Amino acid sequence: MTTSEVHPRADADARMALIELAHCVEPADAVVGRLVQRAGPLEVVDRIRRGGAGKRLGEGLRARLADSGAPSAEARATAIGARIVTRVDREWPRQLHDLGAAAPFAIWVLGAADLRLTLLRSVAMVGARACTGYGELIARTWSAALAECSWTVVSGGAFGIDAAAHRGALAADGVTACILAGGVDMPYPRAHEALLARIADEGLLVSESPLGIEVRRQRFLSRNRLIAALTRATVVVEAAERSGTMATARAATEMARPLMAVPGPVTSPASAGCHRMIGEGEAALVTSADDIMGLLDLGRSQASTNPAPRANRDALSSAERRLLDAFPARGAATAERLVSSSGLPASAVWAGVGVLASAGWITEDPAGWRLVRDRPPPQPS
Amino acid sequence: MTTSEVHPRADADARMALIELAHCVEPADAVVGRLVQRAGPLEVVDRIRRGGAGKRLGEGLRARLADSGAPSAEARATAIGARIVTRVDREWPRQLHDLGAAAPFAIWVLGAADLRLTLLRSVAMVGARACTGYGELIARTWSAALAECSWTVVSGGAFGIDAAAHRGALAADGVTACILAGGVDMPYPRAHEALLARIADEGLLVSESPLGIEVRRQRFLSRNRLIAALTRATVVVEAAERSGTMATARAATEMARPLMAVPGPVTSPASAGCHRMIGEGEAALVTSADDIMGLLDLGRSQASTNPAPRANRDALSSAERRLLDAFPARGAATAERLVSSSGLPASAVWAGVGVLASAGWITEDPAGWRLVRDRPPPQPS
16 A cells, blocks of 8 residues: 555644655754644644744754755655655654653554554563673574564664674564665665675665765664664663663663563673663663563563553543544454544544553454454443 | 689589580570570579570580580680680670670680680671682782781681682681681591691681580571671672672671672672672672772771660669779779779670770770760769
């Protein structure tokens, strides 16, 4: 299906506005982000074009927007086999909402797998570039074990722990996603060009940087927050005391994502950051891939045994209740069918299935979404 | 000074009763221990002799007491250069009270250092007999660092971590105490005969088993609780999941002593017990001897900034207030002088200085005890 089939005109306009914002606003710019939350992407792009609304939306952004080439971005992505996924798209990973005003507007993806579904069951494995043989062994074997249990291993493609994590998942014929700081057409580090090409073939290359953007220090930092935000938990294999890995770890903690760390010899500086995080209670100590999956499942079983307030039908919005009532009593419904049966716009359907799924009313299915059997069926309203 | 100078007749009788109990009651027997708490050692020994007071104090104990050779125990200890320290003696480590009814009645000591003062500033370092080179290195170097900072390193004399801990302290010309499961005249393991002899020369060999008693499984377990009880904190360097070391660790936790553990490679089974304890929050993760001392000093500074209820003069017993008022305004007083100036029996003085010192009113001094200057001087009553 093509984009136009799913998105009516209003969504297509919002989509282009989000792509334009992704071109002219620096990643994690919460000031513009808050404005977009309040006024919507179309209004903000309009204000930037008119050069209005304060210093932040002044000439700098206006000039960058004019020069961005955003209107041709989609065509350029398609030309290299990539695609752009924006906040209003079905493939958008809902967990990025946890970044609040600092969430990206759009994401560039290279790889056949569905971004949203691939990352639903994902874990970040990150660590030192200057890792030890011990750390590399752990990253490679645990990543393979996670991949064998259908977990997507997410990392940053760097030397050391990152590369070992990607390679372990690939060796197990699993899915791995590499989140890049620059454009998905700008492999970095260059020495990993072949590895990154293989990840694009068998998994996903992902970036919030438009095509052609080179890595810069600030983009590494915002990339690290994206790794934490996209995944269910972050595992630090080895990390020195002050490092980019620590930024990823902090981001995970700030978003209340489980943070785990691997102990190592106290004589190894590469384990010092892990030991500090464990010692100060910031990270859970894990000694095996099973430990990681145990903690992830614990989080899930707690979520399902603690009925969330949102699971109550009364707590749903009227659009969400309308969507819930539009589900067939048996079997799965595609998004298209739900748009038609609910009469809601596609964007409301995509947002609504996210809410209903996380509240436990519905579940994803190869054929779309279906009602969860063991919950009381929705009452006619 | 000899024992008779310090202990009036009543204390000498209690002392002999405690030595007799140490000969006929198994270590950590809380049933007899509670009876001694209620009725006193003289009464309990008398009941055992009369064969009375229920099954527990029946023929078994009576026969063991008759065969124990307790009356000659002191002479036999003196003959090999050892001594017996009982609950009513000055050298008795007050922290053993934390064992409650399971506290030993008497302790055999081989070595010149004062048992009580040596253990005031002590830390237990324990771990696997089947340790790795990594664990041995950590135990040896950290023990040396602790010894250099005047910490007494306490361990159990076993192969592996224990021996490395003792050797590290000895190499740093520090003090180390080995707590044995059998008698101090029964070196175990035999391969450590030379090491144990050196510990007796430069530190302390300690046991609650009378002379001539061989190690037995039950005595290892009670010895482990003694290691935890005698020290300010317990550090586990390496430990497999189920091991005697874990018993020491549990004992430390039960007595609210800080428990610390050293992480290691997750690929090493010898670190599995440490990782479990750290992961479950039972033990603090330590990565250096400085970490250990930092946690110990933290405990001390918290104790001194949190005024304990006992620090209030009104919370002292009348005997303790009387003892406090018997201190000279300046300079130190020996126990003999305090017996004379307070008019209290020696046992009340020894018990009282323990209470006053832990409540912060007085402090130990090479010449005895003295009032702590920065507290308000005691008001005349």
